[in-house]
Amino acid sequence: MTSAVACDDSATSSDDQGRAAVIKSDFLAVLANRQRMHILFLLIEGECSVGELMQELRETPVGVSRHLIILRDNNIIRSRRCGKSVRYSLTCPRVAQMVKALSDICCDKDAEQTCSLGELELVTS
Template identity: 35%
Template sequence: MSTPLYRVKADFFKTLGHPARIRVLELLSERDHSVAEILTDVGIEPTSLSQQLAVLRRSGLVSSRKHGSTVIYSLTSPEVAELLRVARSILTGMLSEQAELLQDLQEPLAATKDRRTARAGRRTRRTA
């Protein structure tokens, strides 16, 4: 019995579910990087980075090659970079909608504060 496609997709997105892995993929979307370069930019312990890179390699999202004593990582497909761009676009839209909602929620508060300030100013002038 084969695994349903939705489960395979869920496992794929679980692979993307770690901030360090996303950051590594973002870096590799720009260009190939050595482990040392990735380590500097991601800012996690070397053992943790090694684990995250292993997860990405096992999932087939990245590949590695040796250049002398240096290990260089790259994306296995430009579609990974495209996926990250699409995710950024979706998040931008979601956050824009939330910002608009926040603004709508704050407008009545601002108007109420303005009215209170105006009333307080009138009372101060009357008592002076």
């Protein structure tokens, strides 16, 4: 799944809406991973290196890199070299808005601003 996520949402015809639905569905499929969502929450706060992400995620370098590659290949994050380190950031402000919206939907704002997706009850039909 390597479709690019565009920040432009100007679909008007039925075909365009169908293509937009595929792109949005692919985007959500990429995000449907706990570690990748955690990475995005961290990147909302600012750029991070692989080492910083490893520490926060308690993940191996290979594991973090695998998630970063998926996010980068789908144009959700970008990387830039900074000396010997590589720094990662979000590509589009809309990604941050969407992740924050998910947080607002899934998390109890009266709690200590902590989010536990494990406590979220999902209803399927």
